Amino acid sequence: MPLTGAVDCDVHPLTPVPADLVPYMDAYWRDTLEVRGLDFWETIAYPANAPLTIRADWRALKPRADASPDAMAATLLDRHGFAHAIVNCLFPLQSFRDANLGAAFARACNDWLADTWLSRDARLRGAVVLPVQSVEMSVEEIERRAADPRFVQVLLQVMGDQPLGKPQFWPIYAAAEKHGFAVAIHAGSSYHHPVTGSGWPTHYIEDYAAQAAGFHTQLGSLISEGVFVKYPKLKVVLSESGVSWLPSYLWRLSKFWRGIRNEVPWIDRDPLHYVRENVRLTLQPFDVPDDAATVARVMDQLGSDDLILFSTDFPHWQFDGDAMLPKGLSAAQTRKILIDNPRATYARLA
Amino acid sequence: MTLDAPTRDTDAHSDENAAVVKPNRLAIIDGDVHTAPSSLSELAPFLERRWLQHMQTYGSRKRHGSNYEPYPKAAPRAMRRDAWPDDGGLPGSSLELLRTQHLDHYGVEVGIMGPLGLSGQGEINLDLSAALATAINEWQRDVMATPEPRLKASIVVPFEDAAASVREIERLGADRRFAQVFMLTRSMDPLGARRYWPIYEAAQAYDLPVGFHVFGAGGHPYTGTGWPSYYIEEGAGHSTSCQTVVTSLVMEGVFERFPKLRTVMIEGGFGWLPALTWRLDKLFERMRDEVPHLQRRPSEMIREHIWLTTQPMEEPVARAHLNETMEWIGWDKLLFASDYPHWDFDDPFRAFPANVGDSRKRQILTTNGKAVYRLG
Amino acid sequence: MARHVIAPVADLPVGARKRVILEGRPVLVLNIKGELFALSDTCPHRGASLAEGILTGHVVATEPGTYVYSREGEILRCPWHAWEFDVRTGRSWCDPKHMRLMQHAVSVASGVSLLESGCVSASEAPIKERGCVSASEAPLQQEGPYQATTFPVRVENAYVVVDTPD
Numbered sequence: 001m002p003l004t005g006a007v008d009c010d011v012h013p014l015t016p017v018p019a020d021l022v023p024y025m026d027a028y029w030r031d032t033l034e035v036r037g038l039d040f041w042e043t044i045a046y047p048a049n050a051p052l053t054i055r056a057d058w059r060a061l062k063p064r065a066d067a068s069p070d071a072m073a074a075t076l077l078d079r080h081g082f083a084h085a086i087v088n089c090l091f092p093l094q095s096f097r098d099a100n101l102g103a104a105f106a107r108a109c110n111d112w113l114a115d116t117w118l119s120r121d122a123r124l125r126g127a128v129v130l131p132v133q134s135v136e137m138s139v140e141e142i143e144r145r146a147a148d149p150r151f152v153q154v155l156l157q158v159m160g161d162q163p164l165g166k167p168q169f170w171p172i173y174a175a176a177e178k179h180g181f182a183v184a185i186h187a188g189s190s191y192h193h194p195v196t197g198s199g200w201p202t203h204y205i206e207d208y209a210a211q212a213a214g215f216h217t218q219l220g221s222l223i224s225e226g227v228f229v230k231y232p233k234l235k236v237v238l239s240e241s242g243v244s245w246l247p248s249y250l251w252r253l254s255k256f257w258r259g260i261r262n263e264v265p266w267i268d269r270d271p272l273h274y275v276r277e278n279v280r281l282t283l284q285p286f287d288v289p290d291d292a293a294t295v296a297r298v299m300d301q302l303g304s305d306d307l308i309l310f311s312t313d314f315p316h317w318q319f320d321g322d323a324m325l326p327k328g329l330s331a332a333q334t335r336k337i338l339i340d341n342p343r344a345t346y347a348r349l350a
Numbered sequence: 351m352t353l354d355a356p357t358r359d360t361d362a363h364s365d366e367n368a369a370v371v372k373p374n375r376l377a378i379i380d381g382d383v384h385t386a387p388s389s390l391s392e393l394a395p396f397l398e399r400r401w402l403q404h405m406q407t408y409g410s411r412k413r414h415g416s417n418y419e420p421y422p423k424a425a426p427r428a429m430r431r432d433a434w435p436d437d438g439g440l441p442g443s444s445l446e447l448l449r450t451q452h453l454d455h456y457g458v459e460v461g462i463m464g465p466l467g468l469s470g471q472g473e474i475n476l477d478l479s480a481a482l483a484t485a486i487n488e489w490q491r492d493v494m495a496t497p498e499p500r501l502k503a504s505i506v507v508p509f510e511d512a513a514a515s516v517r518e519i520e521r522l523g524a525d526r527r528f529a530q531v532f533m534l535t536r537s538m539d540p541l542g543a544r545r546y547w548p549i550y551e552a553a554q555a556y557d558l559p560v561g562f563h564v565f566g567a568g569g570h571p572y573t574g575t576g577w578p579s580y581y582i583e584e585g586a587g588h589s590t591s592c593q594t595v596v597t598s599l600v601m602e603g604v605f606e607r608f609p610k611l612r613t614v615m616i617e618g619g620f621g622w623l624p625a626l627t628w629r630l631d632k633l634f635e636r637m638r639d640e641v642p643h644l645q646r647r648p649s650e651m652i653r654e655h656i657w658l659t660t661q662p663m664e665e666p667v668a669r670a671h672l673n674e675t676m677e678w679i680g681w682d683k684l685l686f687a688s689d690y691p692h693w694d695f696d697d698p699f700r701a702f703p704a705n706v707g708d709s710r711k712r713q714i715l716t717t718n719g720k721a722v723y724r725l726g
Numbered sequence: 727m728a729r730h731v732i733a734p735v736a737d738l739p740v741g742a743r744k745r746v747i748l749e750g751r752p753v754l755v756l757n758i759k760g761e762l763f764a765l766s767d768t769c770p771h772r773g774a775s776l777a778e779g780i781l782t783g784h785v786v787a788t789e790p791g792t793y794v795y796s797r798e799g800e801i802l803r804c805p806w807h808a809w810e811f812d813v814r815t816g817r818s819w820c821d822p823k824h825m826r827l828m829q830h831a832v833s834v835a836s837g838v839s840l841l842e843s844g845c846v847s848a849s850e851a852p853i854k855e856r857g858c859v860s861a862s863e864a865p866l867q868q869e870g871p872y873q874a875t876t877f878p879v880r881v882e883n884a885y886v887v888v889d890t891p892d
């Protein structure tokens with residue numbers, strides 16, 4: 001199956017360090033970084049040398065494959081003929097406790113992305129990172145980027161201070177809906193809470209596995225709180241979420257809804273409905289065994305071929321060689337995943 | 351069968367399962383029966399005077415700060431409305447009603463008790479936690495399991511204190527009226543962490559499976575992104591706390607260390623396990639150098655050491671999806687549980703979709719339980 | 727159609743409910759604010775008896791965070807998984823097309839008219855008989871717990887009458 005014309009909905013640039021962002025900050029924040037020694041800011045996600053963080057063959061390239069738009073294009077877009085790639089910057093500004101600091105970094109990250117990535121390759125599209133510490137400042141950042149058509153989604157992390165369905169976050173969704181941004185919820189944590197409801201797991205593997213549980217939580221929250229009732233045109237993209245967890249979670253949510261829907265009476269139809277209408281998931285990491293029969297069964301459980309958006313999750317090591325598509329997809333499914341579903345999801349993807 | 355009631359009744363008459371599933375011939379093993387003393391005073395005979403006074407004065411103080419549970423339930427005390435005994439006690443407190451409404455009614459041969467509430471688990475004060483666990487264990491044994499041998503007790507352990515937990519297992523472990531060690535899925539640390547290992551070692555030594563029941567108070571928000579607003583979110587989200595337990599047990603190497611350990615996930619459903627297993631295998635392949643203590647793939651350890659109770663049974667619109675999910679898990683790994691007398695109760699004869707088939711139903715209702723629990 | 731005399735009217739005052747077995751099937755008769763309702767007493771979900779279900783109102787929302795509450799006392803909730811059933815239609819809220827309780831016509835008839843037409847009286851299953859009523863496990867037609875209680879129909883009384891289809 002040729003990948004020509006595909007829209008890769010989740011690629012990552014080499015995460016900038018504060019020094020990369022300084023040129024995009026005003027004098028106060030430039031000095032603050034120097035005065036306070038803020039020359040690095042990292043979390044425990046994606047350890048720099050961990051195998052998951054960048055595929056070994058891509059790491060070995062000089063420059064490494066995620067270092068620049070050109071390097072990435074050589075590895076992905078040129079090589080496979082992708083039409084577009086949506087670039088999600090994972091600088092962990094959500095972990096700051098200070099909303100003003102978060103907002104300064106968000107502005108700088110978005111300027112940096114526009115300048116050093118989106119301006120360099122017309123096929124690239126971007127995500128607006130948000131200082132989620134402050135809903136007000138997040139809305140300001142959305143408004144600031146709305147005029148730039150290269151930004152097609154806003155970017156939140158799957159674990160923060162509060163579940164994202166809560167009404168305090170709704171101005172973000174109102175602004176996103178108004179300007180046609182999809183809302184991407186991406187794997188990652190502010191680490192303001194342990195990543196599990198039972199504390200901190202020992203290993204990075206467990207942390208990464210726990211991200212999927214974060215997606216359960218956010219999906220349950222967005223649906224239960226009525227975000228999709230309030231913003232029916234909103235598209236939420238679960239990014240780097242995995243997909244095979246979704247059916248059984250919806251079975252549970254639907255079952256509970258039948259008995260206790262009176263707790264959330266605005267949910268007047270099976271929760272599954274909102275997923276079909278409003279929620280999409282990116283393809284990689286595709287968490288189904290590598291055999292066509294099982295893939296077909298999972299696709300059947302998902303119950304719709306509209307849900308999955310193609311992604312490589314570049315440069316994270318999610319597949320080997322060029323095997324970025326699961327085995328066993330039909331030609332029609334593949335075309336939808338590669339092209340039709342992304343184009344239907346991203347209103348700003350002209 | 352999603353027809354109107356009259357048609358449905360007719361179907362029930364002609365359902366071929368009905369012929370096989372005769373209460374007395376199919377000896378049901380029920381992996382989750384919630385017996386409970388109605389009040390502190392019923393537990394008092396088993397509680398040291400010092401702790402009785404403490405409870406009367408300061409009460410239970412759990413690691414979620416709520417006097418009962420953080421979310422109001424679907425029904426009073428989360429109980430079936432038809433399970434309240436006439437004597438005004440709590441559902442699950444009356445042996446008589448438990449017999450007529452559940453054990454006799456369905457032909458339950460063995461019901462594994464899973465005490466919640468006044469059981470000490472999640473108490474901030476670890477000494478109180480241990481005292482209450484001891485009391486509830488003796489209450490189960492003397493008030494329930496001794497007069498009614500179909501009921502088997504669980505050794506409730508104050509699991510945040512491994513030493514006290516081991517003492518409790520050693521004190522009661524030889525008593526065949528106890529069929530498993532009982533923990534909760536929400537904990538201070540993920541439950542594979544080394545400070546819980548002595549509990550698994552003791553359980554293995556007594557050939558007792560360890561049951562992990564959903565709920566608990568570990569001192570953290572219920573999710574990695576804080577507290578959800580609604581009970582529906584908590585309910586649907588129990589499967590995530592189960593995933594934390596399985597991930598931690600596997601990645602910490604608990605099953606390598608205790609190769610005979612049997613564990614049972616209780617009341618979290620089961621549909622979530624295949625996706626988790628696939629994810630863990632993939633991650634293990636990528637980063638096995640982080641967990642060099644593991645000799646085998648996560649899927650192998652899960653297949654060998656983890657059982658799941660079926661309640662609350664997932665109800666996909668396409669029943670075939672449930673069937674294939676059960677197949678992915680393994681027909682020998684699923685155990686029936688009713689959760690009696692809670693509102694999300696599963697009826698042993700009606701919870702299963704028809705396409706599961708009689709022999710597999712029998713496996714889940716009876717055979718598998720006999721292989722897992724320490725019975726007889 | 728068969729007509730079944732359920733009880734003297736005086737035995738089913740406002741707020742009372744009665745569970746009866748009609749032709750082998752449990753039926754729940756309710757007096758809600760003076761209006762009589764008769765519904766199948768087998769929950770179409772997993773077969774629970776609804777006899778001990780709570781009656782509540784009907785809640786909808788105009789938008790998230792709003793609660794528009796009406797029809798107090800007309801929604802019967804299953805005592806197990808809390809599904810809601812509209813006593814006027816028998817339909818479940820969550821799946822009204824496929825999951826509903828059969829409704830029976832219920833009326834009040836004078837003793838005179840009943841005696842003239844030779845109506846049968848009902849066997850009565852007390853509400854406190856617990857448990858699932860699905861026929862495969864507890865064949866109601868044959869088994870012991872549901873003792874028929876009969877009562878004489880008197881000319882001077884009025885009676886609650888429930889119809890069953892052929």
Ligand code: FES
Pocket residue numbers: 769770771772773774804805806807808809
């Ligand atoms: S049996 Fe009535 S709601 Fe399930």
